[in-house]
Amino acid sequence: MxxxxxxxxxxxxxxxxxxxxxxxxxxxxxxxxxxxxxxxxxxxxxxxxxxxxxxxxxxxxxxxxxxxxxxxxxxxxxxxxxxxxxxxxxxxxxxxxxxxxxxxxxxxxxxxxxxxxxxxxxxxxxxYLRYPAEMSNVLNRQSPEQIVAQIQTLDKDAQKLAKNESSMVTRVITNSQKQGIYPNRGSQRKGAVKNCATEKAVEYLQHEMMRVDSLSEIYKNQVQRLRALKQLRRYYHLRYWLELxxxxxxxxxxxxxxxxxxxxxxxxxxx
Ligand code: HEM
Structure with a gap:
């Protein structure tokens, strides 16, 4: 039927x-x-x-x-x-x-x-026809608040993991933690963030991991942070247009x- x-x-x-x-x-x-x-x-x-x-x-x-x-x-x-x-x-x-x-x-x-x-x-x-379904798919049965809470937990873990690493790693992680979902309404409208610090942290750690074994955990942490940020970015981008x-x-x-x-x-x- x-x-x-x-x-x-x-x-x-x-x-x-x-x-x-x-x-x-x-x-x-x-x-x-x-x-x-x-x-x-x-x-x-x-x-x-x-x-x-x-x-x-x-x-x-x-x-x-x-x-x-x-x-x-x-x-x-x-x-x-x-x-x-x-x-x-x-x-x-x-x-x-x-x-x-x-x-x-x-x-x-x-x-x-x-x-x-x-x-x-x-x-x-x-x-109206496409976005509500995509919004709930992108969050994968979670609320935006739950994903924000995940990022906060990841950030706490990252701080501990970065403690004994080089000053460069600590700086990259500190910058990454300052990176929010969108810096302004313009980037929310476009759904893109230029120079995302978490993306840079992932790239940097991926490269450094080849030299320093101990970075693999912190790399995974940043990959998860980036994934969560991307979920929220897509969600808030779609919501922007729905509300607009x-x-x-x-x-x-x-x-x-x-x-x-x-x-x-x-x-x-x-x-
Ligand atoms: C002069 C004609 C129209 C008037 C006065 C009008 C007015 C409204 C109003 C007052 C709402 C309620 C919004 C809210 O309170 O959240 C609404 C929602 C909506 N309108 Fe119109 N509308 C008109 C024509 C159209 C047309 C031609 C379409 C589509 C082809 C359309 C599609 C929609 C949709 C999809 C919603 C949202 C429904 C929802 O939130 O569940 N409207 N409109």
Missing amino acids: IQDNLFNYKRFVFLKWALLLTLISSFAYLFDQPRINANGGTWLGYTLGTIGALLILWLMWFGVRKRQYANESGNLRGWVSAHIYLGLALSVVATLHTGFQIGWNVHSLAYVLTMATIGTGVWGLSF WLSVHVPLSFGLLAALIAHVLSVFIYW
Whole structure:
């Protein structure tokens, strides 16, 4: 049996609704013969505008529904599936509502913000689909805090192991221990650390081990430290993008709500 996922949820029920909405709106637009140029002020314009506004309110409600853990009205996967398909259908409904009349005014601002919110939704979907699974795989059933604790234990061991070694080894280990996950947000965004001191320690010890036998334990220690750092780096890199896209998508949707209210009010004030 094929498992329900975000896209095929209940045999694509929300894709079907979204396509139906898109088709009905498009046919109505094609066959409508308004006496004035097609725009938001014809009967079809008002109808599409009302559907679009209701869709926006419902899409925003998802943020509330997501946090109602006790609510059992439809499961969250169904909600996300509906959010994606109906969110995409909104692009057609909103565009037809404008009648392709775009200008520098609050009405077009609402339209532009609608499209921008939908655009960020599509952009974020690629992260949303891949990253959570990869994040839990990379941590291998551990929490980030547990891996940090492992690094702390490794550092204590390294200090003991380096005690009787040369001053160069002690310096390399001290530098390595100062090496954190990411030095700044820029490297977290790229997921790469230039001149990683732990990586340098591993390279140095790998080379020195050929001369000094006693370095093998401390070498293993640094290899483990580097592995743990790399796990955390990958995890926080993915988390950066997951949080970043939502921190664009959600404020844009609130901006859209404000512009939508201004748009509706101005339409009724200048009726
Ligand atoms: C104007 C249209 C849209 C509005 C107003 C909107 C609004 C929202 C809001 C308020 C949230 C909740 C975020 C939170 O509180 O954490 C959200 C989440 C989300 N949206 Fe949208 N959205 C729109 C369109 C789209 C589209 C077209 C897509 C994808 C193609 C999309 C994909 C998502 C995803 C994947 C989430 C995260 C779900 C989760 O965290 O479980 N959105 N959106």
